[in-house]
Amino acid sequence: MAAPVSVTRFRLILLSLAMGGFAIGTTEFASMSLLPYFAPALGIDEPTAGHVISIYALGVVVGAPILAVLAAKLSRRVLLIGLMLMFALGNGLSAIAPDYHSMLLFRFISGLPHGAYFGVAALTAASVAPRHKRAQAVSYVMMGLTIATVAGVPFANWLGQVIGWRYGFGVVAVLALATALLVMAFAPRDGAPEGASPLKELGALTNRQIWLTLLTGAVGFGGLFAVYTYVATTMMEVTGVSAALVPAVLAVFGVGMTAGNLFAGWAADKALIPTAAGMFLLSASALALYPLAAQNIWTIGLDIFFIGFGGGVGVVLQMRLMDVAGEAQTLAAALHHSAFNVANAIGPWLGGMAIAAGYGWTSTGWVGCALALGGVALLAVTVWDAKRTADKAPKHQGFL
Numbered sequence: 001m002a003a004p005v006s007v008t009r010f011r012l013i014l015l016s017l018a019m020g021g022f023a024i025g026t027t028e029f030a031s032m033s034l035l036p037y038f039a040p041a042l043g044i045d046e047p048t049a050g051h052v053i054s055i056y057a058l059g060v061v062v063g064a065p066i067l068a069v070l071a072a073k074l075s076r077r078v079l080l081i082g083l084m085l086m087f088a089l090g091n092g093l094s095a096i097a098p099d100y101h102s103m104l105l106f107r108f109i110s111g112l113p114h115g116a117y118f119g120v121a122a123l124t125a126a127s128v129a130p131r132h133k134r135a136q137a138v139s140y141v142m143m144g145l146t147i148a149t150v151a152g153v154p155f156a157n158w159l160g161q162v163i164g165w166r167y168g169f170g171v172v173a174v175l176a177l178a179t180a181l182l183v184m185a186f187a188p189r190d191g192a193p194e195g196a197s198p199l200k201e202l203g204a205l206t207n208r209q210i211w212l213t214l215l216t217g218a219v220g221f222g223g224l225f226a227v228y229t230y231v232a233t234t235m236m237e238v239t240g241v242s243a244a245l246v247p248a249v250l251a252v253f254g255v256g257m258t259a260g261n262l263f264a265g266w267a268a269d270k271a272l273i274p275t276a277a278g279m280f281l282l283s284a285s286a287l288a289l290y291p292l293a294a295q296n297i298w299t300i301g302l303d304i305f306f307i308g309f310g311g312g313v314g315v316v317l318q319m320r321l322m323d324v325a326g327e328a329q330t331l332a333a334a335l336h337h338s339a340f341n342v343a344n345a346i347g348p349w350l351g352g353m354a355i356a357a358g359y360g361w362t363s364t365g366w367v368g369c370a371l372a373l374g375g376v377a378l379l380a381v382t383v384w385d386a387k388r389t390a391d392k393a394p395k396h397q398g399f400l
Contacts, residue, residue: 012186014141017080017121018140018144020087022145022148022152023179024114025147027056027169030152034156034168043100053107055111057345059109060111061115063113063114063115064119064338065115067083072331077124077183077188077189083116090109091176093109094110116330116334118337122318135269135315146258146311149251155171159171207332210332212381215378216378217336217375223372224368226371227287231246233361235300245297257308260311272320286309290364291366310372314340350367351364
């Protein structure tokens with residue numbers, strides 16, 4: 001636990017960490033909207049350009065555990081600065097990529113620090129917050145990512161249209177450098193965690209509660225991505241609106257996710273597991289209503305808000321991992337974001353299968369509902385397993 005800090009310093013720390021989340025969220029989502037612009041510039045078609053998006057996600061999945069283990073003996077402040085500098089480098093190189101293959105390499109580099117940054121930032125925020133407000137502090141950091149879906153992504157897309165797609169990546173590099181400077185100025189000057197080592201971090205891989213929590217997120221959060229990936233086409237093909245209205249609804253999604261993060265942070269500090277279950281059930285309900293809501297612009301906008309709101313469960317599962325990780329805090333926190341990128345792969349894949357099978361664009365809602373209910377089921381298994389273990393060892397660290 002870091003030494004207590006003043007209210008002003010506490011807010012500056014959270015602002016610094018959230019800035020990194022804003023940079024990461026901007027490039028993660030904006031790269032999808034910039035795809036139609038950089039594909040012809042690099043001499044490739046759009047389906048091939050989609051590999052640029054996938055390779056970033058692969059970088060996240062691979063980089064989170066590797067960097068967390070290798071950097072186990074570094075202080076969190078030093079690690080955060082290093083991760084943001086790596087992120088700035090990857091995005092800066094992406095902005096000047098001369099061809100498709102170099103772009104693949106630079107996007108992979110950009111993805112490597114993503115998961116580790118969020119994991120370490122969450123741990124840092126929780127360490128300077130009062131015990132009863134740890135989840136709220138983590139939600140403020142994650143809010144940087146959700147605000148990026150409302151403001152950062154449209155801005156980067158606008159830059160791509162008006163000035164050139166390279167500026168969309170360039171502005172992210174600038175944001176990353178600004179984050180590194182803010183963290184250098186305001187983050188706690190802590191030392192390496194006492195007794196930390198790569199072997200202790202790898203201990204997370206033998207903790208069943210960590211794997212069950214990660215699996216809960218990988219499945220349950222996939223429902224959101226099943227719908228989000230195809231919402232633009234659904235609006236044009238089913239709702240019957242022009243492409244000009246799509247960004248407005250996507251912004252509503254971002255507002256919903258921001259509100260969900262804030263609510264989840266507040267509620268998780270009071271009742272962690274009930275909050276997780278409630279958020280998954282809310283998501284399942286909103287996703288089940290999606291096929292009906294998609295028929296009208298107003299109802300789909302409202303439903304998309306609640307689908308985004310359900311995304312706040314990420315904060316809850318992050319806190320759950322902190323509670324069960326023991327001495328493997330950094331690796332467990334980083335793996336949380338690897339799991340969510342697995343969800344980002346599972347959801348669109350299953351949704352695409354339903355569409356390809358002829359069930360229609362709105363069938364992604366039913367797929368998403370099934371995944372969210374799968375998250376509830378896995379959460380129940382996780383709690384049952386923790387209680388069973390607690391019966392054998394009353395002082396088990398799991399949080400019920």
